[in-house]
Amino acid sequence: VKIYAITSTYKRPEQKAELTRLSHMIKHIPSFHWVVIEDSKGKTPLVSNFLKKSGLNVTHLCKKNGKRIGHGPKDLLTRNFALNWVRNHLARKEKGIVYFMDDDNTYDLRLFEEMRTTKIAAVWPVGLVGKVLYEGPVVCRGERVQKWRTGWKVEKRKFKVDMAGFCVHTDLLLQKPDVTFKDVATLEDDFLVDLGLTPKTIEGKHCDEVLVWHTRTEVTNISHEKYAIARYNATLIEV
Ligand code: UGA
Ligand code: MN
Incomplete structure (x- = not known):
């Protein structure tokens, strides 16, 4: 089964x-x-040159995110655009996850082998998020989640992930x-609920x-960059 990973x-x-670190990890999947x-x-x-040189199997898209109001998920429009692109182009040719x-983020390669066996939808714990050390499903019996753990919007979210x-x-x-994803703070939860999933029917993994x-x-603090340019009259190399 193919994995389609969307990165805004x-x-x-x-x-x-960031892209270098991510692409070198992806080479192993x-x-x-x-x-x-x-x-x-x-x-x-x-980004165009980077992706070409990477030799990876990629689709390169672009879309500008609108103005962010309130919580304003940073990557809402890009993510939804890419999601529909996967629906209309990739998933028509080959099913996938x-x-x-x-x-x-930081990814253990074993995560991708775990998600590959997903039948409908799956959840797993994520470290360093939700105002706690780790959040998400923490007790599973077989494929069913028995317990969730978080420190953020504890009562508001069915899927604490x-x-x-x-x-x-x-x-x-x-x-x-x-x-698609909505402009709300609990966007992951809403997305999974809108897909008709429930915490009881979703698959819990590792x-x-x-x-x-x-x-x-x-x-990064680059407040002396103007000084460096003035002093060294540098032709900027790509960083
Ligand atoms: C958290 C969540 O992990 C994101 O999935 C969520 O979309 C985001 O909050 C949000 O509020 O929208 P966080 O670490 O706070 O993530 O956000 P970033 O890592 O700064 O951004 C998430 C992704 O969106 C990154 O891949 C980043 O490159 C991208 N992004 C960020 C944009 O495409 N445009 C932006 O203006 C900001
Ligand atoms: Mn982040």
């Missing part, structure tokens, strides 16, 4: 480092299609062609081990 990405000093969608008006040369992969903590089969996405971490990269 945007221009900032750390972008190429068999039967994998990477859908990279740039949050920008057009495809940037950096869809996973939303932020460019700054981060974006990195679930995947869905393309069959379900094609059966529910209109379901509930006893964290295989993905919601790591975040520190914003």
Whole structure:
């Protein structure tokens, strides 16, 4: 079964480092299609060249996210655009598993072999998110989740799980062609509910081990960059 992983990405000093780390991890995953969608008006040369050189099986898309209000999920429009692209182009040719992969998270390769066996939709715990050490399903009996754990929106969410903590089969996405992410704080929960899933019917995987971490990269201090450009009159190399 193919895995279709959707990654929204945007221009900032750390972008190429994130994509490098992610792409080198992806090289180790068999039967994998990477859908990279740039949050920008057009495809940037950096990402275009990067993806070409990577030799990976990728689809490169772009879409600008709108203004964010309130919680305003950062990658809402890009993610929904890519999701529909997978529905209309990739899933028509070959069934698969869809996973939303932020460019700054940390992934254990075993996660992808676990998600590949998903029948309809699956959940698993995610480290370093939900205002706790790890959040998501933590006790499973067979495939059924018995207990969830989180420190965020404890009562408001049926599925107490981060974006990195679930995947869905393309069959379900094609059966529910209109379901996309909404502009709400509990967007993962709403998405899974809208797909007709319940915490009792969703498949729980490796509930006893964290295989993905919601790591975040520190914003780099480049406040002396103007000085460096003035002093060294540098032709900027790609960073
Ligand atoms: C959390 C969740 O893990 C995301 O899945 C969720 O979409 C996000 O919050 C949100 O609020 O929308 P967090 O670490 O706070 O993630 O967010 P980022 O890692 O900064 O962004 C998530 C993804 O969207 C990344 O792949 C990032 O490159 C991309 N992004 C971020 C954009 O495409 N455009 C932006 O303006 C910001
Ligand atoms: Mn992140």
